Every structure is written in structure tokens, then in C-alpha cells.
Amino acid sequence: MTITKKLLTSAIASAMFVGAAQAEISDNTVKIGYLADMSGTYRDLAGPNGQTALEMAIADFGGTVNGAKIEVVSADDRNSPDSASSTARRWVENENVDLIAGLVASSVTIAVSNILEENDKLGIVSGSAASSITNEHCTPNHIHYVYDTYPLANGTASAVVKEGGKSWFILTADYAFGHALEGDVTRVVEENGGEVMQAVRHPFPTSDFSSFILQAQSSGADVVALANAGADTTNAITTAGEFGLTQSGQTLAALLLFLTDVHALGAQSAQGIQLTTGWYWNMNDETRAWSDRFMEKTGVRPTMVHAGIYSSTMQYLNAVKATGSDAAQTVRKQMMDTPINDMFAKNGFIREDGRMVHDMYLAQVKTPEESKSEWDLYDIVRTIPGDEAYRPLSESKCKLVTQN
Amino acid sequence: MTEILGVPVAVLSGQLMLGVINGAFYALLSLGLAVIFGLLKIINFAHGAMYMLGAMCTVLIFDAFGVNYWVALFVAPVIVGCFGILLEYFLLRRIAGQDHIYSLLLTFGIALILQGVLTNIYGVSGLRYSMPEMFRGGMNLGFMFLPYYRAWVIVAALLVCFATWFMIEKTRLGSYLRAGTEDSQLMQGFGINVPLLISLTYGFGVMLAAFAGALAAPIYSVSPVMGSNILIVVFAVVVIGGMGSIAGAVITGLMMGVVEGFTKVFYPEGSAAVIFLVMVVVLLIRPSGLFGKEA
Numbered sequence: 001m002t003i004t005k006k007l008l009t010s011a012i013a014s015a016m017f018v019g020a021a022q023a024e025i026s027d028n029t030v031k032i033g034y035l036a037d038m039s040g041t042y043r044d045l046a047g048p049n050g051q052t053a054l055e056m057a058i059a060d061f062g063g064t065v066n067g068a069k070i071e072v073v074s075a076d077d078r079n080s081p082d083s084a085s086s087t088a089r090r091w092v093e094n095e096n097v098d099l100i101a102g103l104v105a106s107s108v109t110i111a112v113s114n115i116l117e118e119n120d121k122l123g124i125v126s127g128s129a130a131s132s133i134t135n136e137h138c139t140p141n142h143i144h145y146v147y148d149t150y151p152l153a154n155g156t157a158s159a160v161v162k163e164g165g166k167s168w169f170i171l172t173a174d175y176a177f178g179h180a181l182e183g184d185v186t187r188v189v190e191e192n193g194g195e196v197m198q199a200v201r202h203p204f205p206t207s208d209f210s211s212f213i214l215q216a217q218s219s220g221a222d223v224v225a226l227a228n229a230g231a232d233t234t235n236a237i238t239t240a241g242e243f244g245l246t247q248s249g250q251t252l253a254a255l256l257l258f259l260t261d262v263h264a265l266g267a268q269s270a271q272g273i274q275l276t277t278g279w280y281w282n283m284n285d286e287t288r289a290w291s292d293r294f295m296e297k298t299g300v301r302p303t304m305v306h307a308g309i310y311s312s313t314m315q316y317l318n319a320v321k322a323t324g325s326d327a328a329q330t331v332r333k334q335m336m337d338t339p340i341n342d343m344f345a346k347n348g349f350i351r352e353d354g355r356m357v358h359d360m361y362l363a364q365v366k367t368p369e370e371s372k373s374e375w376d377l378y379d380i381v382r383t384i385p386g387d388e389a390y391r392p393l394s395e396s397k398c399k400l401v402t403q404n
Numbered sequence: 405m406t407e408i409l410g411v412p413v414a415v416l417s418g419q420l421m422l423g424v425i426n427g428a429f430y431a432l433l434s435l436g437l438a439v440i441f442g443l444l445k446i447i448n449f450a451h452g453a454m455y456m457l458g459a460m461c462t463v464l465i466f467d468a469f470g471v472n473y474w475v476a477l478f479v480a481p482v483i484v485g486c487f488g489i490l491l492e493y494f495l496l497r498r499i500a501g502q503d504h505i506y507s508l509l510l511t512f513g514i515a516l517i518l519q520g521v522l523t524n525i526y527g528v529s530g531l532r533y534s535m536p537e538m539f540r541g542g543m544n545l546g547f548m549f550l551p552y553y554r555a556w557v558i559v560a561a562l563l564v565c566f567a568t569w570f571m572i573e574k575t576r577l578g579s580y581l582r583a584g585t586e587d588s589q590l591m592q593g594f595g596i597n598v599p600l601l602i603s604l605t606y607g608f609g610v611m612l613a614a615f616a617g618a619l620a621a622p623i624y625s626v627s628p629v630m631g632s633n634i635l636i637v638v639f640a641v642v643v644i645g646g647m648g649s650i651a652g653a654v655i656t657g658l659m660m661g662v663v664e665g666f667t668k669v670f671y672p673e674g675s676a677a678v679i680f681l682v683m684v685v686v687l688l689i690r691p692s693g694l695f696g697k698e699a
Contacts, residue, residue: 039520040629044529174673202668203676207624207633210422211668211675214548218415234530235625242535242551242623244542264529264625300527 025068025326026096032058032313033091035084035112036102036127038076041205041230044260046104046127046305049298053306054101056293057313065321073097077104081111088112092119098326099124099316101309106130106177109142116141122328124316126308129229129256130180131391134355138398141328143335143354146308147278149177151360151389152255153184155276157225159362159382160253161192165223168194169216171209171236173228174201181227181255197221205232209239217245225253234261241269259303262377267368270377274364279304279344280378283361286343301375311344312356348386353398357386411669418548419665425554427661428561429616433634434641434653435565436612439572442648443585443605446496447508452635453515454610457484458617459626460522463531473536473622477560481614488610492603500602515631522628530625539622557619564615565654572650581605640683646696656694 034054036046051074058070073091077084091097092115100116103109104127116123116139123142125133131148168189172178178201186196198219202212213236216224224245226236233254240252257275281291281301290310294302319334320326332350340348340358348358363378371377393401406413433455440448461480465471471479491514499506535553542551572578581601584591588598617631624630637660645656660679667675674681686694 039523039528041528043523044527200672202672205633206676207630208426210425210554211419211665212672214418214422215415215669217549218412218418231528231530231625231627231629238623238625242542242553244549244551248549260527260529264532266532268534 025066025320025324026098028068029071029096030065030068030099030317030320030326031071031073031095031097032316033088033095033097033100034072034074034102035077035087035091035100035108036074037079037104038074040079041232042079042104042127044300045230045258045303046102046309049294049300049302050102050126050306050309052297053294053302053310054313056297057310057317061314061317065317066324068326070317074102077102077108079105079108081105081107084108085111085115088115092116092121098122098328101126101313101316103127104305105175106133106180107175109133110137110176113137113139113142116328120328122316122331124312126312127305128177130177131184132176132180134351134353134398135391136397138353138400140332140354140400143312143332143350143356145312145356146304147276147360148355148390149181149184149256150391151278151384152181152276153188154389155360155362155382155384156253156255156274157185157188158192159274160223160225160251161189161194163251165251165253166194167221168196168223168225169219169221170196170199170225170227171212171216172199172201173204173232175204177229178204178227185225185227185255194223202228202232204228205230207231207235209236210243212236213239213243213245216240217243217248217250221250223251223253225255227255229256229258230261233257234265237265237273238269258305259301259375259377262365263301263375267366267371267377270365271367272365274362274381275378276384277304277361277363277378278358279307280361280363280380281307282376282378283380290343307344311340311342314342315340351393353393353396353401355390357390359386360384360389409670414547415669416666418545419669420662421545421548421550422554423662423665424658425557425661426665427658428558429620429634429657430638430641430661431565431654431657432561432616432619433613433638434645434657435568435650436609436616437638437642438645438648438650438653439568439612440606440609441642442650443572443581444602445504445507445585446606447504447511448606448609449508449512449635450491450515450518451511451610451613451638452631452633453518454484454488454613454631455617455620455634456522456628456631457487457518458614459621459624459630460526460531460617460628461614462618462621463533463626466533467531476621477615477618480618481611484614484617485607485611489603489607491610492606496606497599497602515635519628519632526628528627528629530627533621533626535622553622557623560619561616564612568612569650569654637679640679644679644683644686644693646693649693649695649697652693652695 034051075087100123103125106128109125109128125144126146129149131150134144172182262270319331323330323334336350345358350356361380362382458480462476539553584598584601641660645652667678
């Protein structure tokens with residue numbers, strides 16, 4: 001029964017596809033909706049500057065694709081899956097938006113990806129962290145581009161365990177992203193012979209972490225790991241410093257830190273912290289050149305999310321150009337067939353589950369003496385090859401992988 | 405070691421201490437709200453924004469002029485207080501005597517504008533402000549490590565709370581104030597400048613919020629959005645204590661800090677909601693709040 005149904009739907013779908021595959025760009029416009037946190041706790045790591053990165057990509061591409069114009073609309077998702085869903089629905093159902101870019105809070109991304117799947121439109125996720133986005137929540141309609149919690153755990157957690165941090169106390173942001181990160185970290189710690197003694201889930205957002213830091217201190221764990229992001233992480237790090245967490249012999253590990261967070265903390269309070277990142281502005285001439293242009297427009301250095309938005313938009317437009325179509329599956333297939341070689345990634349590729357696999361970097365925050373300028377904050381300690389960094393397809397729970 | 409529900413007593417004592425410290429912030433903030441509501445009947449939804457302005461101001465005058473912590477602790481509230489007086493004079497005064505909902509909407513609008521404008525300028529990642537040199541470090545109390553600064557927060561907050569209560573309830577100025585809001589025409593007749601008194605009261609309430617902000621600057625991430633979350637909690641505290649009750653606001657603030665602190669140990673996921681749970685229960689049993697006068 002289900003098989004006949006499936007056959008029937010795919011027959012209809014392919015019949016429709018043949019119609020659409022006349023290699024056309026719908027209403028002669030490629031419309032990109034930029035949906036991100038524009039005003040809340042994740043504003044600085046994506047936000048309005050992410051839109052600038054997107055617009056830079058369109059301008060560099062030439063402003064039109066095969067004669068069709070490229071339009072951008074944007075909205076604030078307010079970190080709320082409800083608010084984001086209603087915007088996404090309006091965009092794809094009524095306003096002919098072809099691609100939704102940005103996508104920061106994992107809960108927002110999961111909600112929006114369902115709408116994309118229902119309407120067969122494309123989404124490129126640059127801000128979210130949860131590895132579940134291309135695992136149990138994968139769809140044929142989105143691509144997860146910059147990083148996820150799997151390499152964050154692989155990079156930082158395995159480095160810390162290998163340095164002798166065997167018992168762990170994890171402080172987790174109580175929503176999809178935190179849970180995913182906590183799960184991935186627990187796996188890495190246990191695989192490397194460590195043990196998670198306790199995981200405490202704090203409400204998102206929390207401004208006062210003193211109570212949690214005190215619990216972490218009295219737990220006696222070797223490592224206190226922060227599975228949260230943004231202001232939660234900077235607040236927790238500041239409080240840990242105030243309560244002398246590291247002086248009493250415990251190691252503090254921040255599992256997700258963005259350049260903007262480290263900049264806000266300053267080299268003085270953040271020095272020595274190890275973190276995993278998908279990209280850093282000061283890695284080579286290519287990244288520096290792009291970052292200089294970005295800084296001219298925004299006044300700040302780009303985060304990995306900003307760079308990822310630029311790179312993925314470029315990839316998308318190239319795919320539209322090559323296929324002459326803006327139909328989601330056509331473009332996605334083209335993107336999967338094209339290796340990514342630009343200032344963001346070398347030999348990056350998009351897997352069938354939608355994961356863009358590329359090298360990740362283990363970085364260490366410089367000391368104030370080493371840091372030569374305001375944004376000169378990281379030392380890249382180790383390059384983690386893409387294959388090693390991301391969840392292998394053999395462990396995947398994604399419906400697109402297991403079906404085959 | 406003795407334990408309560410599987411948690412060592414030493415850990416609980418530490419949490420009690422931290423609860424009191426957080427409660428001190430709630431007390432300061434809800435005190436300002438209670439003063440403004442109790443005396444002026446204005447529901448000041450800009451209170452969180454004023455707290456944020458106090459903290460931002462502390463950081464900005466340090467960056468621009470190198471103003472040190474002690475001076476900022478005094479100057480930042482004064483600057484923000486003056487701003488509050490201007491708000492009262494140019495905006496709030498025009499809707500005096502109208503339904504409470506107007507002052508609520510007006511102040512909420514002001515808060516959103518302030519937050520939005522400052523977010524555009526400074527972003528949300530937070531501004532750097534380092535701990536004053538003399539407060540670095542802390543003391544070991546046996547059951548916990550107490551940073552010097554947190555100890556200072558309790559002392560400073562309680563002193564200011566007590567002084568405010570004393571001024572309003574026990575001094576001549578306070579009695580003018582209370583009388584002026586009770587029957588402003590009669591007080592005008594006695595030759596008291598009631599509009600000025602009202603401006604000053606609003607300014608003072610705002611100053612209390614800004615003082616809490618300045619006090620928070622070294623320990624919390626200072627950003628334009630820092631006031632929006634705390635505002636709702638503080639309103640709940642004021643409602644639990646009884647709208648307008650000054651002593652009630654302070655005592656409830658401390659109590660709620662402790663309740664929240666213990667929740668963070670026993671059921672951390674619920675710590676953001678526990679104060680609202682208490683609010684619901686209190687409103688069901690005593691609609692006028694724990695310390696409110698029966699209407």
C-alpha cells in the first residue's frame with residue numbers, strides 16, 4: 001500500500017518535475033529570504049551583518065543570474081520557532097521566495113526545514129549548531145553549511161580529554177541545540193575513556209550563572225564544559241573567572257564560542273580557552289582579503305557564520321546559473337555535485353544528508369601579549385580533516401541515508 | 405556529611421548565599437518599581453531599560469573618560485535619573501491621571517526604542533568592563549568561595565534599600581511625597597510644588613534601577629538586551645510583594661532570589677519559571693500580594 005502510494009507520488013512528482021525542468025527560473029527572479037536573529041542574543045554572530053555578507057555575495061556574483069534578477073528579503077526570527085515558521089510560510093507560499101538563508105537558533109531551523117520540505121523550497125543553514133539538523137531532522141530541502149555540534153565535540157572535547165580531563169560536568173542550554181551538543185560531547189568523552197559525572201540544564205537565556213558555577217565547583221569534576229552559546233557562554237565564563245573556578249584546578253571548556261563572544265570577553269578573560277571553529281578570518285591571505293572588505297562595510301571582523309553565508313550564497317547562485325533553474329531539487333543536486341573551493345572551505349562537499357563537510361579547526365585564544373590587534377584572537381592549533389570532524393554517514397539516522 | 409534530599413548542606417548554604425545576592429538585585433529593582441507605582445501609579449515598563457542604561461553608562465563613561473568604578477556607581481545613576489526626569493516631564497506627565505494601561509504602553513515603547521537604538525550601535529555581544537582592582541579575588545567561607553564583589557553587592561543593595569525605605573516612610577520629604585500623591589490639590593494649596601515632587605520621584609525610582617545596573621556591570625554581560633529578561637521577573641516580584649509596598653518589594657526580592665537559587669539546585673530546568681509559579685499561587689490566595697493592603 002505504502003509502496004504504491006510512494007510510487008504514485010513520485011510518478012506525479014517526476015511528471016511535474018519534467019514540466020519544471022525546462023530549466024527555468026520561476027517568475028524570472030531568484031528571491032532569497034534572509035531569516036536570522038536580528039535583535040536578540042545571536043544577533044552579532046549572524047544578524048544584520050549576515051545580510052551584508054549575503055548581499056556582498058550577490059554583488060560579487062554580478063547582481064543577476066542568467067538574466068534573472070536576484071532579490072533579497074529579510075526578517076527577524078526573534079529566536080522563536082513560531083515567529084520564524086509564520087515568516088517562512090508566508091515567504092515560500094505567497095511571496096515566491098526560492099531560498100531561505102541565515103537560520104540561526106537550531107529550534108528555528110528545525111521548524112523552518114519542515115515548511116521547506118512541504119513546499120519543496122531550499123534552505124541553507126549557516127548559523128545553527130545542532131547536529132540533529134542533518135541527522136534525525138534531515139530533509140531533502142536543506143543544507144547545513146558551516147559547522148555542527150559533532151565536530152565541536154570532536155575537536156574541543158577530545159582535545160581536553162587527551163590532556164587528562166577525565167571527569168566532566170556539563171552545563172547545558174535547555175533546548176534543541178544544547179541537548180544535541182550535550183549528547184555529542186558525552187559520546188566523545190566516553191569514547192576517549194572519560195566520564196560525564198553530571199549534566200545540568202539551565203534555562204535559555206540565563207543571566208546569573210553563579211549558582212551553576214558553584215554546583216560545578218562542588219561536583220569536583222576535572223572539566224566544566226559549557227554546552228551553550230552567545231551571552232550565556234560569556235556570562236558563564238565571566239562568572240567562572242569571578243569564582244576562581246580554574247584556580248581551584250578545574251578546566252573550563254567552552255564548546256561553542258564565536259569570534260564575537262571572544263571579542264566581547266577580551267583576550268584577558270578568554271586567554272587559553274580552546275574552541276573549535278569552522279573558519280577564522282586571519283588564517284590566510286584569502287580569508288584576510290575577504291574579511292577586510294567585510295570590515296569596511298560593517299566595522300567588525302566576520303564570524304564563521306558570516307563567511308559561511310557568503311560562501312553558500314555564492315555556491316547557490318553558481319548552481320542556479322549552471323542549471324538555469326531555481327527549482328530546489330535541481331539546485332541542490334548541482335550543489336552536491338560541485339566541490340567547494342573558496343575562501344571559506346577547501347575541497348568541501350555536500351553529502352546526501354545535506355551536511356557540508358569541510359575541515360574544522362581547533363583554536364586557542366591568544367594571551368593579551370600575543371594578540372597584536374583587537375580582533376587578533378585565535379591561534380589555530382590543529383586542522384581537523386572534514387572526514388574525521390563530522391558524523392560519518394554510517395552512523396546516520398537521516399531518512400535520506402538509511403532509505404538507500 | 406549531612407544531606408538534604410541528596411544535596412550536601414554545605415552546597416545548600418552556598419546556594420542560599422547566592423540566592424540572597426541575586427535577591428539583592430531583585431530587591432533594588434523591584435524597590436524602584438514599587439516606589440514609582442506606589443507613589444505615582446505609573447506601571448514603569450521602562451525599568452529594565454533603565455537598569456540596562458545604568459550598566460551601559462558605567463561602561464561607556466569608563467571607556468570615554470576613564471571614570472573609575474566608585475565614581476561611576478554615583479554618576480551613572482545620576483545621569484540616568486536625569487534622563488528619567490526628562491521622560492517624566494516631556495512624556496509621562498501628558499498622560500497623568502489616565503488609565504494605567506497608557507503609562508504601561510508608553511514606557512514599554514520607550515524601553516523598546518532604547519534597546520533597539522543601542523543594539524544598533526553596540527550590538528548584543530556585550531561590552532567589556534573589568535572588575536575593579538580592589539574586588540578581585542574572594543574569601544573561602546568553608547562551604548563556598550565568596551568573591552569579594554558579591555559580598556559588596558549585598559551590603560550596597562541593602563544599604564540603599566534601607567535608606568529608601570527610611571526616606572519615604574520616616575522623613576518629612578517622604579511625608580510630603582506620600583501626601584502629594586494622595587491629594588495633590590490640597591498639597592499645592594499648602595505651597596508644595598507637587599509636579600516637581602513627581603518628577604523627582606520618577607527620577608529617583610529610575611536612579612535605583614540604574615544603580616542596580618552599575619552594580620551589575622562588573623559581573624554580568626553588559627549589553628542593550630540585558631534589561632529585557634529581568635524586567636518580567638522583577639514585575640512578578642512586585643506583584644508577589646504587593647504592588648506599591650516598599651518593604652514588601654525588598655523582602656520579596658530577597659525571598660525570590662533564594663527560591664530561585666534552590667530551584668537551580670533541585671530542578672534547574674524550572675528555575676526560570678518558579679517565580680511565576682509563586683506569583684500564581686500568591687495571587688490565588690492573597691490577590692493583593694504578600695505585603696499589600698487589602699483593596
